[in-house]
Amino acid sequence: LARPARPLGPYDTSEPVTPYGQATTYNNFYELGVSKDDPARNASALQVRPWTVEIDGEVEKPVTVDIDKLQSWFPLEDRIYRMRCVEGWSMVMPWLGFPLAALLRRVQPTGEARYVKFTAINDPQHLPGQQEPILDWPYVEGLRLDEAMHPLTFMAMGLDGKVLLPQSGAPLRLAVPWKYGFKSIKSVVRITLTASQPQTTWSLAAPDEYGFYANVNPAVPHPRWSQATERRIGELRRRDTLPFNGYAEQVAGLYKGMDLRRFY
Amino acid sequence: MPAVTVGGLLPAAVLILDALGGALGANPVQRALHQTGQLALIVLLLSLVCTPLRRLTGWTWPARVRKALGLLAFFYALLHFAIYLFDHDFAPGLVLADVLERPFITAGFTALLLLVPLALTSTPQSVRRLGFARWTRLHQLVYASACLGALHYWWGVKKDHTSPLLAALALAALLAARWLWPAGRSRAGRRATSR
Numbered sequence: 001l002a003r004p005a006r007p008l009g010p011y012d013t014s015e016p017v018t019p020y021g022q023a024t025t026y027n028n029f030y031e032l033g034v035s036k037d038d039p040a041r042n043a044s045a046l047q048v049r050p051w052t053v054e055i056d057g058e059v060e061k062p063v064t065v066d067i068d069k070l071q072s073w074f075p076l077e078d079r080i081y082r083m084r085c086v087e088g089w090s091m092v093m094p095w096l097g098f099p100l101a102a103l104l105r106r107v108q109p110t111g112e113a114r115y116v117k118f119t120a121i122n123d124p125q126h127l128p129g130q131q132e133p134i135l136d137w138p139y140v141e142g143l144r145l146d147e148a149m150h151p152l153t154f155m156a157m158g159l160d161g162k163v164l165l166p167q168s169g170a171p172l173r174l175a176v177p178w179k180y181g182f183k184s185i186k187s188v189v190r191i192t193l194t195a196s197q198p199q200t201t202w203s204l205a206a207p208d209e210y211g212f213y214a215n216v217n218p219a220v221p222h223p224r225w226s227q228a229t230e231r232r233i234g235e236l237r238r239r240d241t242l243p244f245n246g247y248a249e250q251v252a253g254l255y256k257g258m259d260l261r262r263f264y
Numbered sequence: 265m266p267a268v269t270v271g272g273l274l275p276a277a278v279l280i281l282d283a284l285g286g287a288l289g290a291n292p293v294q295r296a297l298h299q300t301g302q303l304a305l306i307v308l309l310l311s312l313v314c315t316p317l318r319r320l321t322g323w324t325w326p327a328r329v330r331k332a333l334g335l336l337a338f339f340y341a342l343l344h345f346a347i348y349l350f351d352h353d354f355a356p357g358l359v360l361a362d363v364l365e366r367p368f369i370t371a372g373f374t375a376l377l378l379l380v381p382l383a384l385t386s387t388p389q390s391v392r393r394l395g396f397a398r399w400t401r402l403h404q405l406v407y408a409s410a411c412l413g414a415l416h417y418w419w420g421v422k423k424d425h426t427s428p429l430l431a432a433l434a435l436a437a438l439l440a441a442r443w444l445w446p447a448g449r450s451r452a453g454r455r456a457t458s459r
Contacts, residue, residue: 026290034424089291134423224368233290238353
């Protein structure tokens with residue numbers, strides 16, 4: 001994957017990118033273990049080829065497609081996004097991939113489609129984390145259709161000019177920069193358009209701590225810690241967390257009239 | 265310095281060397297926070313092993329290392345709190361909100377507070393000044409501190425509660441041992457206390 005050499009685009013942050021070595025050794029990916037350094041250590045347990053992605057549900061043209069074929073459908077773009085973990089740390093990630101909207105337009109959502117459900121790899125035979133009942137496997141996530149169609153919502157296949165490593169969610173992962181990191185599901189095998197709101201893994205595991213929306217919001221604390229500040233990886237001092245992770249101008253309109261304390 | 269103190273301070277030395285050598289990973293503050301918290305609880309649990317071990321075996325050495333273990337636990341708890349304060353930029357507003365509003369932090373902070381009077385009265389002079397019975401009663405606060413520490417650990421983990429569960433089980437076993445072998449009942453205990 002070649003990283004296009006170009007000036008910053010309208011969706012890029014100009015903040016310094018998190019060093020690749022740190023971005024690929026400090027990960028939450030419970031399928032590969034619960035410690036931050038487990039996913040890098042257990043990376044070889046994730047078999048990234050052959051890999052097919054099934055796109056089904058409320059679409060006119062459902063398809064099951066090989067990952068390399070899927071990649072050839074879209075020109076790769078790069079996006080330098082902030083990534084804010086619900087645990088209070090953040091990184092700046094130079095993703096490579098394509099907007100989810102491009103994929104959804106291709107399969108043509110029906111008039112019934114209101115939500116998009118994502119399902120991650122289920123391979124308890126090889127993935128050490130899935131041999132324990134840490135979470136309800138496979139990991140599932142969801143977006144409202146308008147969130148999914150937003151130009152910021154991105155499907156990443158590479159990072160920093162290189163093919164995604166397993167610990168980063170190879171070979172295909174979501175990147176929704178205004179939501180807490182757990183929304184950006186890794187190693188996606190299925191994308192299903194639905195009429196009703198899909199269940200999501202963390203909101204099933206701890207509904208009082210993690211909601212469906214999970215928009216970055218400094219005003220709504222996690223029950224066990226404040227979300228007002230964050231530590232950017234590589235920095236010692238904390239910095240203020242911004243509403244919608246600094247993407248309010250682009251996405252606040254999606255939630256007009258909603259009580260974001262209730263829909264956290 | 266007795267061997268227990270030297271050995272007990274080794275993890276702190278390793279932590280400092282790791283920090284200076286950049287070996288604490290991408291989020292060194294969080295790593296140091298977790299390590300010192302776990303050390304505080306582990307050493308506190310070790311200090312609670314001393315009395316049942318003495319009563320069961322009649323050995324006296326566990327009683328002699330108890331104080332050093334207790335002070336080491338307090339040292340790691342203080343270090344843990346200092347790193348937590350650093351993690352919050354020493355901002356009194358943030359810390360106060362945490363302590364008052366979040367049970368997870370309230371539990372940990374109270375566990376530390378309860379250890380303060382115990383550390384302050386850890387000298388033989390204090391035992392004499394307070395009288396053995398009152399001193400003993402005061403030092404029973406360690407049970408409350410350990411329980412709150414274990415609860416704090418449980419609440420601090422996002423998922424996979426294996427380690428906090430092991431700590432809680434160890435604590436429960438140590439408390440049960442006190443109930444099973446109360447002071448001065450067993451022959452070994454009498455032998456030990458008569459010395």
